[in-house]
Amino acid sequence: MTPTATLTCIRLNPGHPAVRRDLADRVQLHKTLMRLAPGTPSPHPRRDAGLLFRLDTDHDQPTLLVQTTQPPNLTGLPAHYGTLLAARDLTPVLHTLTAGQHVRYRITAAPVRHLPGAPCGRRPDGRLLRHRGTPSALHGHDAALWWQRRAGQSGLALTDISLTPRTFERSPHTPHQPGLHHQLIQFDGHARITDPRLLAQSICRGIGRAQSYGAGLLSLAPA
Template identity: 80%
Template sequence: MPPTATLTRLRLNPESPAVRRDLADRIQLHKTLMRLTPGTPSPHPRRDAGLLFRLETDRDGPCLLIQTTQPPRLTGLPAHYGTAQTSDLTPLLGALTAGLPVRYRITAAPVRHIPGPCYGRRPDGTLLRRRGTPTALHGPDAARWWQRKASHSGLALTDISLTPQAFERSPHTPHQPGLAHQLIQFDGHARITDARLLAQSICRGIGRAQSYGAGLLSLAPA
């Protein structure tokens, strides 16, 4: 049985002070969208609610694609925040088939960890190193990161297009380690190699910075 999910397309109201505030600060945007979740006590409330989102802009203005395990509580949003349309993704997840060609889009935060200092050796002589600092990837390095992530998520990529995205952050927000993300939008074509794994990856999200608009994978027939 495939996992369940819903997708909400939220057309933002650019006249709303709350929208303007959130578009200027991904951290605040995350806080606003968490109001869509049930709010039950949990050490991992976003993950448990399956909340993923992606900010897009087209000729009609800014739009949020919001994925949740259960239908979101739209009444939790600020007044006049936008207009929403929610659909059930479960039939789509169940229709995924190995070999099916698809178009994809995902905004992600590709990183690699620079090896940290050595703190010892294993019995076989292998050096033990601390994990080190995550470093944002760009260009071909970012493309290779996505190629690897896609392969581990049940997709074989045919082509990749990269578009850098801004990580909007208020200058008044205190610096927190791990929040200086480089977001990149990946678009292209692929073939499904593992339908079950892909459905799980769509619901779980891919990569880091999922609280700030990364990790939501969208598919359409090629």
């Protein structure tokens, strides 16, 4: 069964105090956007709401792309927080993805590699078992290889890749939380769809780490 998703585009009002606060702190931005998806209490509210977002700053005014499983509750945002540019049901698009189709893509992601952890035993064949290691951020060629691998696992064969580093804004007043320092990279380029079902699932589920803070939302357009 093909999953469902709604994509909402909001042009932010940079003069609004809540917008200025959120643009300076990804943690606060995440808290604000969670107000778009109220629901029953859950141990994993963001994941259960299917909430993914990306902050695009290509234009004079910053724009938020917000993806949710159900149409968002826009009244949850502060008054005059931004202007709604579009709200689109992605479900028909997910149904029409076809193998061999050529597309343009964009995703902001947090590529990492886990360093080897401490030994914790041995397998029956004698190979050493290790704890999961500390994640280490990837850059440049290593980041491109990471995205090429993850794209292949998500139903896309990449034709080309361009990388743009993006800042992970965090207020100095935010209490320290282990693992909250992320390196974000925006990947753009062209690709060919290899597995439409897997790709639809990846679009709805998100790709990679730091999805609460603006990573993992994959956007496609006809090539």
